[in-house]
Amino acid sequence: MSNAEASVDLPAAERAPSAAVPWFAVSIVLVGAFMAILDGFIVIVAGPAIQAGLKASAGQLQWILAGYQLTYAVLLITGGRLGDLFGRRRMFITEMAVFTVASVACAAAPTTIVLVVARLVQGLGAAVMLPQVFAAITVLVPASRRHRVFGVLGVVMGVATISGQLVGGLLIGADLFGSTWRPVFWINVPIGVATIWLAARRLPESRATGVRKLDVPGVLILSLALFLLVFPLIQGRQDGWPTWTWICLAGSGFAFAFFVAVEQRIGATGGDPLVRVHLFRTRSFGIGVLLVLAVYTVVTSYYLVLSISLQDGLKLSALKAGLVYTPAAIMFFSFSMIASRLVPRHGRRILEIGAVILVAGYAATAIVLLGGAPFKPVVVIPTLMLQSIGGGLLITPAMNVVLARIEPRDAGIASGVLSTAQQIGAALGVAAIGAVFFAAFGHPSADRTHAAGHALAMASLATMTAAVVATVLVHLLPGGRRD
Numbered sequence: 012m013s014n015a016e017a018s019v020d021l022p023a024a025e026r027a028p029s030a031a032v033p034w035f036a037v038s039i040v041l042v043g044a045f046m047a048i049l050d051g052f053i054v055i056v057a058g059p060a061i062q063a064g065l066k067a068s069a070g071q072l073q074w075i076l077a078g079y080q081l082t083y084a085v086l087l088i089t090g091g092r093l094g095d096l097f098g099r100r101r102m103f104i105t106e107m108a109v110f111t112v113a114s115v116a117c118a119a120a121p122t123t124i125v126l127v128v129a130r131l132v133q134g135l136g137a138a139v140m141l142p143q144v145f146a147a148i149t150v151l152v153p154a155s156r157r158h159r160v161f162g163v164l165g166v167v168m169g170v171a172t173i174s175g176q177l178v179g180g181l182l183i184g185a186d187l188f189g190s191t192w193r194p195v196f197w198i199n200v201p202i203g204v205a206t207i208w209l210a211a212r213r214l215p216e217s218r219a220t221g222v223r224k225l226d227v228p229g230v231l232i233l234s235l236a237l238f239l240l241v242f243p244l245i246q247g248r249q250d251g252w253p254t255w256t257w258i259c260l261a262g263s264g265f266a267f268a269f270f271v272a273v274e275q276r277i278g279a280t281g282g283d284p285l286v287r288v289h290l291f292r293t294r295s296f297g298i299g300v301l302l303v304l305a306v307y308t309v310v311t312s313y314y315l316v317l318s319i320s321l322q323d324g325l326k327l328s329a330l331k332a333g334l335v336y337t338p339a340a341i342m343f344f345s346f347s348m349i350a351s352r353l354v355p356r357h358g359r360r361i362l363e364i365g366a367v368i369l370v371a372g373y374a375a376t377a378i379v380l381l382g383g384a385p386f387k388p389v390v391v392i393p394t395l396m397l398q399s400i401g402g403g404l405l406i407t408p409a410m411n412v413v414l415a416r417i418e419p420r421d422a423g424i425a426s427g428v429l430s431t432a433q434q435i436g437a438a439l440g441v442a443a444i445g446a447v448f449f450a451a452f453g454h455p456s457a458d459r460t461h462a463a464g465h466a467l468a469m470a471s472l473a474t475m476t477a478a479v480v481a482t483v484l485v486h487l488l489p490g491g492r493r494d
Contacts, residue, residue: 031156032152032153032156032159032160033151033152033215035213036147036151036213036214036215037147037148037151037152037160037163039206039209039210039213039214040103040143040144040147040148040210040214041144041163041164041167042202042206043103043107043140043141043143043144043206044141044144044164044167044168044171045167045168045170045171046110046137046171046199046202046203046206047083047110047137047140047141048141048168048171048172048175049171049174049175049178050079050114050133050137050175050199051079051080051083051137051175051311051437052171052172052173052175052176052179052311052314053175053176053178053179053195054075054076054079054130054175054179054195055076055175055176055179055314055315055318056175056176056179056180056183056318056322056329056332056333057179057182057183057192057195057329058072058075058076058318059322059323059329060183060191060192060329061075061126061192064191064192065120065122065123065126066123067123068123070249071123071127073245073246073249074127074130074245075123075126075127075130077245077441078127078130078131078134079130079131079133079134079137080134080241080245080434080437080438081131081134081238081241081242081245082131082132082134082135082138083134083135083137083138083434084138084237084241084431084434084435084437084438085138085234085237085238085241086134086135086138086139086234087138087141087142087427087430087431087434088142088233088285088286088424088427088428088431089138089139089230089233089234089285089427090102090106090138090139090140090141090142090143090427091142091143091145091146091424091425091426091427091428091430092225092226092230092285092424092427093139093225094139094142094143094146094218095146095218095424096218096224096225097218098216098217098218099143099146099147099150099216099217099218100143100147100210100214100215100216100217101216102139102140102143103140103143103144103147103210103214104207104210104211104214105139106135106136106137106138106139106140106143107136107140107203107206107207107210108136108203108207109132109133109135109136109139110133110136110137110140110199110203111136111199111200111203111204111207112132113129113130113132113133113135113136114129114133114196114197114199114200114203115196115197115200116128116129116132117129117130117133117196118193118194118196118197118200119193141426141430142426142427142430144164144426145164145425145426145429145430146217146426147214147217148160148161148164149426150217151215151217158354158355158411158412159351159355161408161410161411161412162350162351162352162354162355162407162408162411163351164411165347165350165351165406165407165408165409165410165411166344166347166348166351166407168407168410169343169344169347169402169403169406169407170340170343170344170347172310172314172406173314173336173339173340173343173344173399173402174336174340175314176314176318176332176333176336177333177334177336177337177340178195178198178333179195179329179333180328180329180330180331180332180333180334180336181330181333182194182195182198183195183328183329183330184328184329184330184331184333185330224283225283225285226274226277226282226283226284226285228273228277229270229273229274229277229284229285229286230285232266232269232270232273233270233285233286235266236263236266236267236269236270237263237431237435239259239260239262239263239266240259240260240263240435240438241434241435241438242259243255243256243257243259243260244260244438244439244441244442245438245441245442247442248442248445248446248449270286271288274286274287274288275288285424286424286428287421287424290421290424290425290428294488294489295412295413295488295489296413296425298484298487298488299409299410299412299413299429299488300413300428300429300432301432301484302409302413302481302484302485302488303409303410303413303429303432303433303436304432304433304435304436304439305436305477305478305480305481305484306405306406306409306436306481307432307433307434307436307437307440308436308437308439308440308443308444308477309369309373309440309474309477309478309481310402310406310436310437310440311436311437311440311441312437312440312441312443312444312445312470312474313373313398313440313444313470313471313474315441315445316444316445316448316466316467316470317395317467318332319448319452319463320386320463320464320466320467321335321388323459323463324386324452324459324460324462324463324464324466324467325386325387325388325460325463326459327388335388335391335392335395336395338392338395338396339392339395339396339398339399340399342396342399342400342403343399343400343402343403344403345403346365346399346400346402346403346404346407347403347404347407348403349403349404350365350403350404350405350407350408351407351408354408354411354412358412359412359485359486359488359489361404361408362404362405362408362409362412362485362488363482363485363486364404365400365401365402365403365404365405365406366401366405366478366481366482366485367401367482368397368400368401368404369398369401369402369405369478369481369482370401370475370478370479370482371397371401372394372395372397372398372399372400372401372402373398373471373472373474373475373478374471374472374475375393375394375397376391376394376395376398376467376468376471377468377469377471377472377475379391379394380464380465380467380468380471381465381468385460385464386460386461386463386464386467391467401478405481405485410429410433412488413425413429440474440477443473444470444473444474444477447469447470447472447473448466448467448469448470448473449466450469451465451466451468451469451470452465452466453466
């Protein structure tokens, strides 16, 4: 039997603790994680170029940015369950193909509508692909080595998050063959094709034990609940938060409650629920979900408002705006690597230190800008670096300290839930912190630089609040190195 055909979904107790990490197979799925996360951020810096090239309205541009996030958030948990049922390798390859074809459609899009639809499909591919990454690591890597590999995964995801603006700025600044923004999507194509080929040859297949069928009622109810939550968060600010947005948000609460009741009933009758509700009764997982949600409330929203501040306020090009991120990206990568080595030895304490530094970084940005310093790259770069030091120590291992304790049979569900928490957190952050930023930015007629600096300072204070919540949640996690 070839490596690609072998089933490796064994209980953790059956694995040899001294077994080596299959780094080649792990590296294949890490590429998928990098691409899925990068495409959520690389388009932020490309927004002005896309708007100019396609003559898109502000609302259309918002959907180019957020359409990916919508389908991504709604289908992550379902994607994890599909991998459990039909095979993680099969779903990884299939959805990498969907993601790659959608990237071609994005790059070649002749109109705004085509680009929006392609982004929705691209998010669908990422939503099913990403949970297979976490699940594959959980079943391929021996329990004694899993924490290290999850640390590497955290580094990959963190670097994808913070480097999206830099990569996007470099590609747009290069203006290859006069294609302006289109290379931010073309870059996915050769990487996607190579990853599909390697996965077909070298990635082992695995499925969850005991899963017999897909929980269709659970899929439909959960998808509705997530849509009712995420859609108004994306569209609400632009529309002025009309009545329908609040009705949707209230409806999502009822839909989530109904979903929990349905899942409990299915589990009690011996069925295969989409989500095993008992996972949330585990302290590390329940608090971990809230921690991931709080952390990603910080990440996406802040880089969005920072990109607007640099390009709209300071009138920097996409390339120069991307270069502003470079020192912070270096700090994030360096301290993510440090965290991956220190967390297995020192456990929660590293996350605590990172959370405090992250709060200090956002506070420093606000203090500097509100204290009268001019809004210039040389002023904010040191504070961005401080944020990245904290982010590297906290954001990188946040999901991994939770997933490292998950049994293989729950790998798809748990990874889908945590990835969904990422996206809901991102949507909440863009809605809440974006509202603070745009209210402070307003419509300045004279000094846009000063207005952008003031708005970024206010957004930094709002983001600091979310970071404080994350700090509290870190302290509520179970102690000890394994946790």
